[in-house]
Amino acid sequence: MAGTPELDIPNFDIPNFDVELVRKDFPILERLVHGDKPLVYLDSAATAQKPRAVLDAEREYYELHNANVHRGIHVLAEEATALYEAARDKVAAFIGAPDRHEVVFTKNSSEALNLVAYAFSNAAAHGGEAERFRLGPGDEVVITEMEHHSNLVPWQMLCQRTGATLRWLGLTDDGRLDLSNLDEVVNPRTKVVSFVHQSNILGTVNPVATIAARAREVGALTVVDGSQSAPHLPVDVAALGVDFFAFTGHKMCGPTGIGVLWGRRELLEVMPPFLGGGEMIELVTMEASTYAPPPHRFEAGTPMIAQAVGLGAAVDYLTGLAGGAGMAAVAAYEHALTVHALDRLAEVPGLRIIGSTEAVDRGGAISFLLAGKDGRAIHPHDVGQVLDEQGIAVRVGHHCARPVCLRYGVPATTRASFHLYTTTGEIDALVEGLRGVRRFFGA
């Protein structure tokens, strides 16, 4: 991608961000593995570790306030409801949502994305107000070749249900989106464009505004998978200019089992519901029901109350970092880590990065291949296993983005991914570990 970088990361020395202090907030980072090896956790793109504040918030919720929400008039029910809804306020502020009613709690990103995809196929059974979500043969759905399966399979399934056509933007050799045919792929037949903000396998940060602008031009809705961006970058959904934004709590130091779908209120109000049940209704008779306004329209059943409270605590934790610099400090620190990692990995013989080797519009998830001294590829599973024996945790495989592996002709990769608690020392340990892997599998 030529032109101005999508990410404008200030090159300052991250005042008040002390990674050693941050690490003290994460009990698990003190763990030893395989006997006496300090844990070097480089798998944060799979899931992030949790600070004590999040663990305490969940425990305290259960110990002091546990009740079901939005029902019952007793003290605990009111406290639980207030805590659950306060988490919604925190999340809304965290992503710059103009309106708290635009924040829908889901199980995870996958459910958030499925929620939107199912709205499209449910639209057929709804009135004229759901017109924008109606989809059929001749219509097109656009994704990209770098999607996580969670933003790929739901759209494949939607196209199978509706007869719409699935199209996608391809990738360049250096791991960027190929936008050379954007105007052809996103065209007047396009009804929805769904794409990842930051790739979980390539680390690429995509030019959201460019794609969203083209989608708007042709009247298509935009959905952004923010699973890997919300935990690492300041996100302002209004500034991004998109219609929906999905992310998950557990990758941003929150609990598992809680995710978020943000959507423009005027769209959520006319969007057909996904799951039916309690909480999402207005009036129910034996013949028919009417639905609650958003967000409750999309939150059928007892929600993940403790997990939402935990996510709220994670948001507080992240925004309070570095004297209130919050995600700006996280992004700047992780950018510095990424620069360091790309430099150091370049020193390892036989190592080839899949994705950009430059720390421009790129986050701290680095996939690579490793070859032994004889030039023969060392399979990522073997790389990961030998690293694990040294206490270094990385992810191996296709990272739920198999088409990316196919695109680059590799069966799998090893991926090291960072977070706010990662140190340059851990990256150096990885580099040493990789040298050890090459020795071990050397012929």
Next chain:
Amino acid sequence: MYQEIILDHYRNPHHRGLREPFDAEVHHVNPTCGDEVTMRVKIVDDTVADVSYEGEGCSISQASASVMSDLVIGRSVADALDLEREFLALMQSRGTVEPDEDVLEDAVAFAGVSKYPARVKCALLSWMAWKDATAQVVGGSAAAVASVPSETGSVPEQEKKA
């Protein structure tokens, strides 16, 4: 886990390369890590006349294919299926079974793998592929054992096109 026997088979695999003639060919994948194997079997008079394969994957999956073909080629289908059951039991043992070297020969080297749940599928991939291919030749009755892990199942349609 990385026994020298495993590394030897990994570096110098036996019976590798797809050969003619064959009665059945299957393609199995391990979706969690991307290991793949294409396997052919030739059965003559209820005996495993040949096993040939091509694959990509980790040292465990590649070495296992090499050891497996060493073991089953030349055996009766019934004996080979017994071996497969023995190996499956070892891999599902989580390190609690002492393998019988007289029966499993080089395959005893994989005993350590059984302690790593994420890697068991790697070791089993070629065995499951062989069993599947053999079942296609001899018919369901002889080889159909319901314990085939579904993870080593068929290839998604998109991959065939790619």
